Amino acid sequence: MADDFCKHEGDAVLLVEGTNDCHVVLALCAKNSLAETFGIYECGSDVLAIRRLNALIASSKPPLTIGLVIDADDPDLGGR
């Protein structure tokens, strides 16, 4: 089960595929002393991340800022 801090629903959100991606981003933020200006939402898969992005843009309560990290473990974007 994902940690609560990987299910952020605030005004600035970074969508990632899974729990591992969430923890990698959190570690990168800590390592680089980034200010906590956004939260992370792990969606379950790359497809679900894109679907959540789609739904959030149309939502009645859309975040002000949405980021998306997918295929972080696959540098070959040719198929996308």
Added chain:
Amino acid sequence: MLTTFEVYGFRLFGHLVLPQLGRVNLLVGRNNSGKSAFLEAMEIYTNKASARSLLSLISARQETWEAKAQVEFRHLYGNPIRHVFRGHKLPKLGEAGIQLGPTLGEGAPIRIFVAAYKMLYDPELQIVRRERVKPDDVEGLGGEIDLSLMVEENGRERRIMSLERGSELMRRHSVSQDLDVTCPIQVVPTRNMEVDKTAALWDAIGLTELRQEVISGLRLIEPINDLQFVQSTVSSRERLPLVTTDKSKEPLPLRSMGDGTNRLFNIVLALASASDGVLLVDEFENGLHWSVQKEVWRTVFRLASRLNVQVFATTHSRDCVQGFGEAWKENEELGAFFRLQVADHGEVEARPYQLELLADSLETGVEYR
């Protein structure tokens, strides 16, 4: 069937556009976003702005409250019919007023506005005739002028009612019938239809095969075998529906079956009674348990197609949208979903959702209402 619908100047709407309507349409939106007002607009359009429909709508919202006070203080605030116009103000002579209907080019909208008439006495025929007065010519005619509410469709104008002595006319119109309404329309309000209305609808379909459709619909919740309206022992004027079920051969009042069964009866009976017309349901989900919503929507999609009914419903319920979405997926060509929302510029707008977008929202748990 309407494929688009636009509303100008009605209630809170400046200019609302609903593109790509379906056979079965569901609207969501926050409180005061205009869902019920949209249903009213559709009712007025379908009834061709009949006096009866206009007056019953303002009466249902208790906007006739000052009618009694007007007897003592005439023109206290003006004719209550003003409430259907944007800003609660009657348009001035020559102003646009309300426009309701399909986008131009896809059908004929109706236009509701105010016109002035001069009363002329014809001594030969001993009658008083009305003669239309152009807005620019009204000045100086004073008390001879009769202001009337008008509707125009396809270039043809019709006088709906006089706007003078509003409260008296309202009482008279409230019992009059409109003769020019050709499209059947049924309305299921949030708290269901009056029992005498359901009794009348049941009388109309009771000897047709639609009777079985209604009973089959009821079986989504209770194993009901048959239904009949009988005279109430309490009131000689009241009739009440009794049912028999698989569980009990003794007739039981439908009312005793709970809110869900009664809501379902209202929806399915109204749908079966709206052949080749329109069904409006405000707060569809009222009384219905989440577990039956999908099956109820499947019934609505099936009957609406079979009977050529266009359905417009509103809801606040996530379960209701979930059920609608699942039924829509099985009937891809038939559904449409909209959210009414106040845009940054302050006007209400309709945000259409395609089937895929609604599925994305439902399955990822993102708020769409």
